[in-house]
Amino acid sequence: MKSAVETLNPTRVRLTVEVPFEELKPSLDAAYKKINQQVTVPGFRKGKIPARVIDQRFGRGAVLEEAINDALPKFYTEAVNEGELNVLGQPEVDITEFNDGQELKFTAEVDIRPVIEIPDYSGIEVTVDAIEVSDEDVDKALEQLRERFASTTVVERAAADGDVVVVDLEASVEGEVLEDGVAAGVTYTIGSGQLLDGIDEAVIGLEAGGSATFTSELKGGSAAGKEAQVKVDVTTVQARELPELDDDFAQLASEFDTLEELRADAVKRQERIKQYDQATQAQEKVLDALLELVEIPLPEKLLKDEIETRVHNLEHHQFPAAGLDWDSFLENEGKTREEYDQEIEGQAKKGIKTQFVLDELVSTEKLSVNQEELTEHLMRRAASSGMSPDQFAQAVVEGGQVPLLVGEVARGKALALVVEAATVKDTNGEVVDLEDEEDETGETVQATSEDADAETAKGEGSEA
Secondary structure (H helix, E strand, O other): OEEEEEEEEOOEEEEEEEEOHHHHHHHHHHHHHHHHHHOOOOOOOOOOOOHHHHHHHHOHHHHHHHHHHHHHHHHHHHHHHHOOOOEEEEEEEEEEEOOOOOOEEEEEEEEEOOOOOOOOOOOOEEEEOOOOOOHHHHHHHHHHHHHHOOEEEEOOOOOOOOOEEEEEEEEEEOOEEEEEEEEEEEEEEOOOOOOOOOHHHHHOOOOOOOEEEEEEEOOOOOOOOOEEEEEEEEEEEEEEEOOOOOHHHHHHHOOOOOHHHHHHHHHHHHHHHHHHHHHHHHHHHHHHHHHHHOOOOOOHHHHHHHHHHHHHHHHHHHHHHHOOOHHHHHHHHOOOHHHHHHHHHHHHHHHHHHHHHHHHHHHHOOOOOOHHHHHHHHHHHHHHHOOOHHHHHHHHHHOOOHHHHHHHHHHHHHHHHHHHHOEEEEOOOOEOOOHHHHHHHHHHHHHHHHHHHHHHHHHHHOOO
């Protein structure tokens, strides 16, 4: 076999491959064997039909076609390896010349990873928000804690904002009660916004035993996205009572004896939250600065496929789950379709660039991932997915996604190197020490480039 590589542009090549007919013999033998198992010829046992009989009955062309289909991927892979190409996605193959007994010639156009030169990134400087915990931050945290320990008492009065009501619901569309539109004994806090739009106005002012009807767009179920008439029956009204913010509450809600100790702990917790937010901000800004230093041509097809994947996920997964369509989604976002398309394209470009650059860093810095790092990453991913570690690990292995996770960890380590080399200052001009947050670096870059990871995984898989 002979092959040659022609560079069409920085991200696409054309392979020209010539295969002597003799090298097709293993595929021809496999083709005859496969056809033997699929057809029946009177007078011959299944699987024992001579090649000449197959040629006569089914045509030599059918055998050659089967052989070429078997051989092309192998010769394409050989040509890729011979050319030391880092290909992305599936090739566009064109058989340019082939006759029985003669040389097979074909071309294959395919996207490749662009050659990237990583510049000196030690001079990167970014500014992040200073860590400042205000009294308002602490008060809000303590108020949220009080909410968790709120109690309810049944009252014989009309429901008011902030009350907890127990209701029965019945949704109808065009006069027909929906099979999945009936619910009994639903507990709802008025004003929480965690149920149907319009229910707050409907139940406020009703006492136990009262009813009302309101119109609302259904967010899920068989009639998601449709306007429904919803009948609500209030069965119970409960007043919420928050505990007093005192030493007794501190003892109830924590391991502390006094409110002063609880408040001091809340200050420390808010500082830790803001430290993590600061580290995340630093990583994102350093990454943006790194990407600005590197010129990266993007494979057109890869970018197009990535954009289409994002739009498909919106239309077929996120929209149905939320009861949305493009009109309602864009209204919620406050954008036109053109503006949102531009936003998706920008996100896709950044995701692909991020992965290309960090993968190049992994290679040049010879970074590796050990079992402990992979396990820790898997545990975090499992927690964020709502699955147990065992379930998540099984899904990863069965889906062949282990290399994807290894890549995520490696890219996290690559970004950590850049962040460590960069100068990070807060808005007060103080140098920020991110050492305490370095174990979170991998998760930040994962969130930045997870879609690109999935897309490139498909491209890498096509090499095999």
